[in-house]
Each structure stands twice: as structure tokens, then as C-alpha cells.
Amino acid sequence: MRDLFRIGNQELSSRFFIGTGLFPNPHVQKEAIKASGAQVLTFAIRRINLESARDDSILQHVQDEAYTYLPNTSGARTADEAVRIARLARASGLSDWIKVEISANERTLLPDPIETLKATEILVKEGFTVLPYITDDPIMCKRLEEAGAAAVMPGAAPIGTGLGILNPYHLGLIVEEASVPIIVDAGLGTVSDAAQAMELGVSAVLMNTPVAKAKDPVWMAGAMRLAIEAGRLAYLSGRMEKKKYASASSGYEAFKLN
Amino acid sequence: MxxxxxxxxxxxxxxxxxxxxxxxxxxxxxxxxxxxxxxxxxxxxxxxxxxxxxxxxxxxxxxxxxxxxxxxxxxxAAVKLASGHSFEYTNSGSLYAVFHDADLLAFEGRQLWQCRHGASSRIVEGGELQRLEPNLASNVRAALYTPEESHLYxxxxxxxxxxxxxxxxxxxxxxxxxxxxxxxxxxxxxxxxxxxxxxxxxxxxxxxxxxxxxxxxxxxxxxVYPIRGQICAYEADALPVRHMVFSSQGYLVAKENGTLVCGASEDVAGFDTSVTDKGIERLRKWNRRLFPELEHRDPFHRWAGLRPSTQxxxxxxxxxxxxxxxxxxxxxxxxxxxxxxxxxxxxxxxxxxxxxxxxxxxxxxxxxxxx
The missing domain is CATH 3.50.50.60 (FAD/NAD(P)-binding domain)
Structure with missing residues (x-):
């Protein structure tokens, strides 16, 4: 089954976006990324060697595959800062995709919606393919879409917490209203969370910590890939209705002796 | 027993x-x-x-x-006493250098947990950073200074x-x-x-x-997997570096014997311990971003070893x-x-x-x- 989706001018088949940070070593990192089947990799611009991305301590290990890079502006506290480092990333030839990530609080790292909207507006005008990371607020997600975001990335829970989807109701609404891909970004902890996100109808999920911090990151990357595929298939299949009481799986007719 | x-x-x-x-x-x-x-x-x-x-x-x-x-x-001290050998052990403190405003948010988080665990870390910038490490590039935005860290030879x-x-x-x-x-x-x-x-x-x-x-x-x-680490050293008598200087791409540390040691790559190369031009060139290019005076210097010594990394x-x-x-x-x-x-x-x-x-x-x- 070909089940593709589109971001900007790119068609993607993998619904797993993976972060490159936090892995115990480059060997495990490389193998885990391979096992994830991901086509899109994300990383913090501020940590990258922008003068020579090929030499970068992390990116040098993923050069041999054709990944789409999704650099992020993590650490930015204002729209201005985010725009500035987004321009640096594009100028270095890394990518014209940008994940806008603007946080004002070092403890929760929750996104600042006002600054995120501002940065999205500016970067869209400058021709970037913009994927903003945002709280799971249906109205805010719609506003970002209207501002020209190529995809919108609501968080499931704060970054790195592994708490899973705190507000599935909101996420469901966001998907219902959206006409661009919705990608759950941040806060997932394990495979059931990833499957749940896909069952809610999002187009993809972005993860880093649940894979990198597993005891076996390579196996976990493969497990997540399967969960995402399973969740997607379940969403497309349509689940049964919930009922209050038991009912035999074969109707009475089947048991009649005639 | x-x-x-x-x-x-x-x-x-x-x-x-x-x-x-x-x-x-x-x-x-x-x-x-x-x-x-x-x-x-x-x-x-x-x-x-x-x-x-x-x-x-x-x-x-x-x-x-x-x-x-x-x-x-x-x-x-016990090792020195038992062996009768001396070796350098320097309480230099460290500076973690960054280049963007966007690094400061993460610094605040790091400073917070470091200080809760026995360090007296603080974020230094501008004139203070210049005084602490005079030869550091002027476009280094700030550094996290952790005085408790040391190094040895x-x-x-x-x-x-x-x-x-x-x-x-x-x-x-x-x-x-x-x-x-x-x-x-x-x-x-x-x-x-x-x-x-x-x-x-x-x-x-x-x-x-x-x-x-x-x-x-x-x-x-x-x-357990071998990850090769390539490392190099400059003669650096005329370029004092007072602290260990870390960054996202590598580190530099000056030793008592007048060398400036710079590391390290993390290569996936099996049990191969050879030193590669690519590996060292990568370090060199980055080093001059931290210390512009290294622009025209060549490392006099390059070496490599296998580090045991687990899953x-x-x-x-x-x-x-x-x-x-x-x-x-x-x-x-x-x-x-x-x-x-x-x-x-x-x-x-x-x-x-x-x-x-x-x-x-x-x-x-x-x-x-x-x-």
C-alpha cells in the first residue's frame, strides 16, 4: 500500500521523524536511525558546526544516506532569535526546512505561542518550509496553518518527559480542523503513545528521547516504527464501536441447529 | 579475607x-x-x-x-606516593563555550542542576569571559564556567x-x-x-x-563497541589557555608541558586505530573558531585509541x-x-x-x- 503524505514539495512515506541528539555514541545513533526508517532528521542549529556541516560531530555520521534535514531553533526565546538562527541554517546550505521552536521557560521548555506565530509569519514570507512546534491548542494550531506553516507540530507533553499524550481530545480536534499535516512532537514515552497518536489521525510523529534513552535504542527505534505503522493502519481501518455489554462474536444464527 | x-x-x-x-x-x-x-x-x-x-x-x-x-x-596523591612518580593534576576549572543567544536557555538549565550538585557554575560573557580566557575568539557568545573541574596528564x-x-x-x-x-x-x-x-x-x-x-x-x-577517538596536540607555549575549553564539537586543554591537547573524534571504525587526515582536519578547522591564533599552527602530534562504548x-x-x-x-x-x-x-x-x-x-x- 502506498500511503504517502506531503510536506512542502516533498512526498514522504515514513511517518517517523527522528531527533539526532542524546544517543550514547555514534554507532548506536546510526543504527537506531537506520532501524527507524525515518526520512527526516531533526537537530538543534545551535549545536551544529554551521561552517562545515559535513564535519559536524553529529551530522558527519549520517552523511551517507539521503535524509531531509529539519533543523530546529531550540533555545530561542524570541521570534527574532529563532529567525536569526533559521537564516544561519539556510545560509549554511543545510536545509530550507525549519522547525520553529521557541521556549521561554527553561524548566518546562513549553513553546511561546505568540513568538512562534510571529516567527512562522516571517519565515514563511522568506520562503522557508516552516514546521512550528506548538502547544496542543486547536485554535493556535489553526492560526499557524493560516500563517502558512507547511505542517503543524503540537506537543503531546513537555519535551523529554515521556508522559505520553496528555490531551488526546485536543489532538483529535486539531486533526479534524487541519488541512496541513499534523505531526505530534515531544513528550511521547513509548510505543503505545506513538500508536495512540497515529490512531488519532495525525500524519506523523517526531521523537528523540524515547529512542535515544532506551536501554537498547536500536530495538526501540524498530519498535516505534512498527507502532507508527500499526497506528496508521488502525486509523485507516476504522476501529469498532465501543459497546457497554458483551456480544458473541458470531451471531445466534450461527449456532442454530437445523 | x-x-x-x-x-x-x-x-x-x-x-x-x-x-x-x-x-x-x-x-x-x-x-x-x-x-x-x-x-x-x-x-x-x-x-x-x-x-x-x-x-x-x-x-x-x-x-x-x-x-x-x-x-x-x-x-x-596515593598513586604519586606509591609510585614515586609525579604527574600533572591541575584544578583549572572549565569553560563550555557557545556561539548563539539560543544557547543561553540551555545554560540556565545546566547551571541550575550543576549548582544543586556541588558546583559553583555560572554563565560568563563579555569582559569577564575575556579576562578568564584572553585568547578565546571574540564571537564566543558566552561560556558556562565550572571551577570544580580538573584535568590530569x-x-x-x-x-x-x-x-x-x-x-x-x-x-x-x-x-x-x-x-x-x-x-x-x-x-x-x-x-x-x-x-x-x-x-x-x-x-x-x-x-x-x-x-x-x-x-x-x-x-x-x-x-560494548569500539569507538575510535582521534586527538591532536599543538605546541602552545605562546598561546596560554587557562581552562579546559569545551564546545559542541570538541575540547581543548593546555598541559603543563607546553602542549595544547585537542580532541576528540568519535569514529565508527571497528578496531581500526589509524589516524586519518579527515579526522584531524575536522578538529583543526573547529579549533580556530575557538582560538583564532591556531589558524596558522599545525598539530605536532596526532594519535588515536579505541574507547569502549556500551549500548x-x-x-x-x-x-x-x-x-x-x-x-x-x-x-x-x-x-x-x-x-x-x-x-x-x-x-x-x-x-x-x-x-x-x-x-x-x-x-x-x-x-x-x-x-
Whole structure:
């Protein structure tokens, strides 16, 4: 089954976006990324060697595959800062995709919606393919879409917490209203969370910590890939209705002796 | 009870374990397949920097590193005394340098947890940063200054450990080529390539990147991979660098002998220990971003070693449940020098049954499962 989706001018088949940070070593990192089947990799611009991305301590290990890079502006506290480092990333030839990530609080790292909207507006005008990371607020997600975001990335829970989807109701609404891909970004902890996100109808999920911090990151990357595929298939299949009481799986007719 | 202990591996971890065990009165033999300190130990820059090396937060690995950093003043003095050798041990403090405004948010988080764990870290910028490290590039936006971190000269430290062990009566046997553990439950028997058999009561496995070879023997998964570290040094008499300087791409540290040591790559290259132009050129290009005066200098020395990295980044530490005759101490990756005193103490405590293993559960050698 070909089940593709589109971001900007790119068609993607993998619904797993993976972060490159936090892995115990480059060997495990490389193998885990391979096992994830991901086509899109994300990383913090501020940590990258922008003068020579090929030499970068992390990116040098993923050069041999054709990944789409999704650099992020993590650490930015204002729209201005985010725009500035987004321009640096594009100028270095890394990518014209940008994940806008603007946080004002070092403890929760929750996104600042006002600054995120501002940065999205500016970067869209400058021709970037913009994927903003945002709280799971249906109205805010719609506003970002209207501002020209190529995809919108609501968080499931704060970054790195592994708490899973705190507000599935909101996420469901966001998907219902959206006409661009919705990608759950941040806060997932394990495979059931990833499957749940896909069952809610999002187009993809972005993860880093649940894979990198597993005891076996390579196996976990493969497990997540399967969960995402399973969740997607379940969403497309349509689940049964919930009922209050038991009912035999074969109707009475089947048991009649005639 | 005094026991006959065989230590497999003469790197910094093996020698430290031997040193501590001998100090406690055990009979110790170190078995080394080539020569002591030949791999990760010899390639190390000797950074004692648990705060700077753990950018994400205070996990169990950080705790072990901190315990070790705090053991160091006494430990290094004991090694010097026992060996009669001196080596550089400098309490220089460290600077973690960054280039973007966007780095400051993460710095605030790091400063917070570092200070809750015994450091007096602070963010320095502008004139203060200039005064602390005058030759640092002016476009470095800020640095996280951690005064508690130190460094030592690793080759001399490892030599002193080896000498100290010998003088205290540890038997060190090198060039054994290949070792096979032939008995480990009722007693310990290890066979060398030349057919010689060594026996003892207990076995401490400190074979670093080679620990994986023992998977079949012990029936457990030992996912330790060699990651090559390339490193280089400049003559730097005219370029004083006062602190260890870390960044996202590498680090620089000035040694007492007038060299500026710069590391390190993390290459996936199997057991190949060669130095590559690409690897060193990468370091060179980055170094001049931190210290523009390095623009026209060439490193006079380049070398490489294999660091033992595990699948989750934590070492394998502690006795096997199937036989407490065997204690693992391998997979210290980039932090073998730092972790040597805490590892030695922990291994000796396990052997002397002084400590429950509970507190080091995150490092359990069986956590990756059985074959």
C-alpha cells in the first residue's frame, strides 16, 4: 500500500521523524536511525558546526544516506532569535526546512505561542518550509496553518518527559480542523503513545528521547516504527464501536441447529 | 579475607582496580594482551569533567563521575606516593563555550542542576569571559564556567599507576595476545595464547572494547563497541589557555608541558586505530573558531585509541549473579580516566562484600539480558 503524505514539495512515506541528539555514541545513533526508517532528521542549529556541516560531530555520521534535514531553533526565546538562527541554517546550505521552536521557560521548555506565530509569519514570507512546534491548542494550531506553516507540530507533553499524550481530545480536534499535516512532537514515552497518536489521525510523529534513552535504542527505534505503522493502519481501518455489554462474536444464527 | 585476584586488562580501569585491591591486601595479577595503557587510556586527554561531559542532566553516570571527581585529590596523591612518580593534576576549572543567544536557555538549565550538585557554575560573557580566557575568539557568545573541574596528564597518570602497582607487589604480565576464561564458577582459570594457565579466586574484567569477546563465556549480552577517538596536540607555549575549553564539537586543554591537547573524534571504525587526515582536519578547522591564533599552527602530534562504548552509554559494573567470583568493570567510553578511582573503589567493595550492589543498579552487567 502506498500511503504517502506531503510536506512542502516533498512526498514522504515514513511517518517517523527522528531527533539526532542524546544517543550514547555514534554507532548506536546510526543504527537506531537506520532501524527507524525515518526520512527526516531533526537537530538543534545551535549545536551544529554551521561552517562545515559535513564535519559536524553529529551530522558527519549520517552523511551517507539521503535524509531531509529539519533543523530546529531550540533555545530561542524570541521570534527574532529563532529567525536569526533559521537564516544561519539556510545560509549554511543545510536545509530550507525549519522547525520553529521557541521556549521561554527553561524548566518546562513549553513553546511561546505568540513568538512562534510571529516567527512562522516571517519565515514563511522568506520562503522557508516552516514546521512550528506548538502547544496542543486547536485554535493556535489553526492560526499557524493560516500563517502558512507547511505542517503543524503540537506537543503531546513537555519535551523529554515521556508522559505520553496528555490531551488526546485536543489532538483529535486539531486533526479534524487541519488541512496541513499534523505531526505530534515531544513528550511521547513509548510505543503505545506513538500508536495512540497515529490512531488519532495525525500524519506523523517526531521523537528523540524515547529512542535515544532506551536501554537498547536500536530495538526501540524498530519498535516505534512498527507502532507508527500499526497506528496508521488502525486509523485507516476504522476501529469498532465501543459497546457497554458483551456480544458473541458470531451471531445466534450461527449456532442454530437445523 | 585476602584473595587471589586476576585482573583482565591493563588499561586505566584494570590498573586502578589492581592498585586499590592490592592496597587492601589482596594478591593481584594483571593480565594484558598487549601493553598497559595502550588504548583508550593512552589516547585520553585526562579531563576530569563530569559536569561538562553530561550536558543533559544528573543521571547515574554523572553521579559516578562526581563521586570520582571528589575522590581524586586523595587518590592521585596515593598513586604519586606509591609510585614515586609525579604527574600533572591541575584544578583549572572549565569553560563550555557557545556561539548563539539560543544557547543561553540551555545554560540556565545546566547551571541550575550543576549548582544543586556541588558546583559553583555560572554563565560568563563579555569582559569577564575575556579576562578568564584572553585568547578565546571574540564571537564566543558566552561560556558556562565550572571551577570544580580538573584535568590530569593521562599518559603519566597511567604510567604512575602501573609503577605503583608493581612496587606494591602486583604482578603485571603483558603481551599475552589472547586470553580465554576457562573456569569461572568453582575457581578462576584464565588461559593465555602461549598455553600458560593463571588461576585465582576472583576475576575482574577490565578489557574495555574487547569485553564483548566474553559474551559466550558468561552467557550474557555484552554490547560494548569500539569507538575510535582521534586527538591532536599543538605546541602552545605562546598561546596560554587557562581552562579546559569545551564546545559542541570538541575540547581543548593546555598541559603543563607546553602542549595544547585537542580532541576528540568519535569514529565508527571497528578496531581500526589509524589516524586519518579527515579526522584531524575536522578538529583543526573547529579549533580556530575557538582560538583564532591556531589558524596558522599545525598539530605536532596526532594519535588515536579505541574507547569502549556500551549500548546505553553506561559502563558494566559489578558482580555476575551466576558467580560472584566475576566482577565486571568495562565500557567506560570517554570517561575511563575520570571514573577510575570510583570504579576501583566500587570493584574492591564488591569483592570485599562491603557494599550492596543496589546503589549501582543502573550499571548492572546483566541489564542487557542473557544469550
Amino acid at each position: 585476602k584473595e587471589q585476584v586476576i585482573v583482565m586488562g591493563g588499561g586505566v580501569i584494570g590498573l586502578s582496580c589492581a592498585f586499590e585491591l592490592r592496597k587492601r591486601g589482596h594478591e593481584v595479577t594483571v593480565m594484558e594482551t598487549s601493553r598497559c595503557g595502550g588504548q583508550a587510556s593512552g589516547a585520553a586527554a585526562g579531563m576530569l569533567a563530569p559536569y561538562s561531559e553530561n550536558v543533559e542532566g544528573p543521571d547515574a553516570f554523572f553521579q559516578l563521575g562526581l563521586e570520582s571527581l571528589q575522590l581524586y585529590p586523595e587518590w592521585q 593521562a599518559p603519566h597518570y597511567v604510567k604512575a599507576l602501573e609503577q605503583g602497582c608493581r612496587l606494591m607487589g602486583v604482578e603485571i604480565i603483558e603481551q599475552l595476545e589472547q586470553l580465554a576464561v576457562t573456569e569461572w564458577q568453582s575457581e578462576i582459570r584464565v588461559r593465555a595464547a602461549d598455553g600458560r594457565i593463571f588461576s585465582g579466586d576472583r576475576l575482574v574484567v577490565c578489557s574495555g572494547a574487547w569485553a564483548k569477546e566474553l559474551e559466550e563465556t558468561f552467557g550474557i549480552r555484552i554490547p 546505553d552509554g553506561f559502563p558494566l559494573l559489578g558482580p555476575l549473579s551466576s558467580s560472584d567470583r566475576v566482577i565486571m568493570a568495562a565500557g567506560h567510553y570517554r570517561n575511563g580516566i575520570l571514573l577510575s578511582p570510583a570504579t576501583a573503589r566500587f570493584v574492591a567493595d564488591c569483592l570485599d562484600e562491603k557494599q550492596t550492589v543496589e546503589c549501582k543498579k543502573a550499571f548492572s552487567p546483566e541489564r542487557f539480558g542473557y544469550l
